[in-house]
Amino acid sequence: MRRSTPSPTKDVSASEHSNRDPDEKPVLPYREGFTIIALHHEPPEPFGIGYDTEMPPQLAGWENLSQVAYCLSRPPLEGRTNCTISKTLTITSTIRTGQHMGAQIVVVNRTMVAKIYDPLYYSALNECGYPEDVVIDADGDYCREAAAYAQLQKSPELAAVVPHFHGTWTMDVETPVKQSTHKRVKHIRAVRFILMELIVGDCMDQIDPYDLRESVRSTILKQALAAEALLYGAGVYHQDICPRNIIVVGSDYDDSEIPIHDIKVSVKIIDFNIAGVATHPRYSKRKYLGSSILRRAGWPDKLPSPIFFRHGHMMDFSTKGWCSNDDGEAEKWLREHFHGDDHYVPVVWSAQRPNKRPEYQKPAGEQYTLLAKLTAEAFADSDSDTGSGSQSGSESSEESNGKGERPAVMTVRPAVSPTKEED
Numbered sequence: 001m002r003r004s005t006p007s008p009t010k011d012v013s014a015s016e017h018s019n020r021d022p023d024e025k026p027v028l029p030y031r032e033g034f035t036i037i038a039l040h041h042e043p044p045e046p047f048g049i050g051y052d053t054e055m056p057p058q059l060a061g062w063e064n065l066s067q068v069a070y071c072l073s074r075p076p077l078e079g080r081t082n083c084t085i086s087k088t089l090t091i092t093s094t095i096r097t098g099q100h101m102g103a104q105i106v107v108v109n110r111t112m113v114a115k116i117y118d119p120l121y122y123s124a125l126n127e128c129g130y131p132e133d134v135v136i137d138a139d140g141d142y143c144r145e146a147a148a149y150a151q152l153q154k155s156p157e158l159a160a161v162v163p164h165f166h167g168t169w170t171m172d173v174e175t176p177v178k179q180s181t182h183k184r185v186k187h188i189r190a191v192r193f194i195l196m197e198l199i200v201g202d203c204m205d206q207i208d209p210y211d212l213r214e215s216v217r218s219t220i221l222k223q224a225l226a227a228e229a230l231l232y233g234a235g236v237y238h239q240d241i242c243p244r245n246i247i248v249v250g251s252d253y254d255d256s257e258i259p260i261h262d263i264k265v266s267v268k269i270i271d272f273n274i275a276g277v278a279t280h281p282r283y284s285k286r287k288y289l290g291s292s293i294l295r296r297a298g299w300p301d302k303l304p305s306p307i308f309f310r311h312g313h314m315m316d317f318s319t320k321g322w323c324s325n326d327d328g329e330a331e332k333w334l335r336e337h338f339h340g341d342d343h344y345v346p347v348v349w350s351a352q353r354p355n356k357r358p359e360y361q362k363p364a365g366e367q368y369t370l371l372a373k374l375t376a377e378a379f380a381d382s383d384s385d386t387g388s389g390s391q392s393g394s395e396s397s398e399e400s401n402g403k404g405e406r407p408a409v410m411t412v413r414p415a416v417s418p419t420k421e422e423d
Helices: 067-073 134-152 156-160 214-233 291-297 329-338 371-386
Strands: 035-042 080-096 104-108 112-117 165-178 184-197 246-250 265-269
Antiparallel strands (some): 035 080, 104 112
């Protein structure tokens, strides 16, 4: 199968806006054979990107420090470490690693994925070339992703569409720093990470949909949007559902000789570092999202419909060939595949007027419903928060998180592994 090559991450490690020397960083430690002594860690409250938790204070003068000096002078947020629960882990392969890649993604003990939020290997500058507070960035990613996975564990039906979660952890990492005498002095830094199930599959972004039969393309896309609806129903607002954050699991789905009914394919949603939990008391959009809104609107047992929440928000898929990109055709595809499905709140929408936003059907016995109004407001807020336009959907772009960070791709197939940045 022909697969697209991931675009290289923009390297903004050198700029007139900062005195941070990219050559000062020590060699990346997260390589095959690296051993981790992990202690169980309870993260602090999530903050940023939809949470109104107070932001951590910035260290005075941090912009003038080298990235190494800053990471040594400012440890991650404390949380709570339980020294009685530990694991010994060994990196057995890498998925996405690099000096400026943000969170490092590696396989440990051959069966799990570790996502390591080490600020020393985040990009020191944003895409505009200005200093980025890498410690706050790493802390925020860790706290938000941990909160999302904690919520996901409460919904057994989500086990089929997200990796199994193995908890939040901390480790001590030796960081050798060059001194004026040209000797290196080792410093110990605390670094947070999460563990999750290793998913063997292909990143949807690396699959050429034109190599697949139309029915297979539609099956994969339908499963991805159905998984998104499950997330909403569980009260988790991913904010970045797009091909680069979807793993396609299965074999031979690209073989045109195999009958359609014999093809077994599924999807897993990954990368929850900018996700929000609707039921979290500090999540600012909690009144709009999750199953509570459906209960208030009179549909307690149904999920939000992709026909509604994806209307006008299909370009991440349609421009890459997963469905037609012609005007109004993606909306017709949504109706064809989700209309009449009893899992979802019924939607009123006319194929003759595909650009008119659909509305949720009022439940019997109800004089009115707030569902469509509240959901529309939530998506309007999301477009504003993530900086995406009305046609780009609720997903933020790869650049919009301000970190220049490539998405996590949990795949170990050599044919689709992302190119690693040279250390």
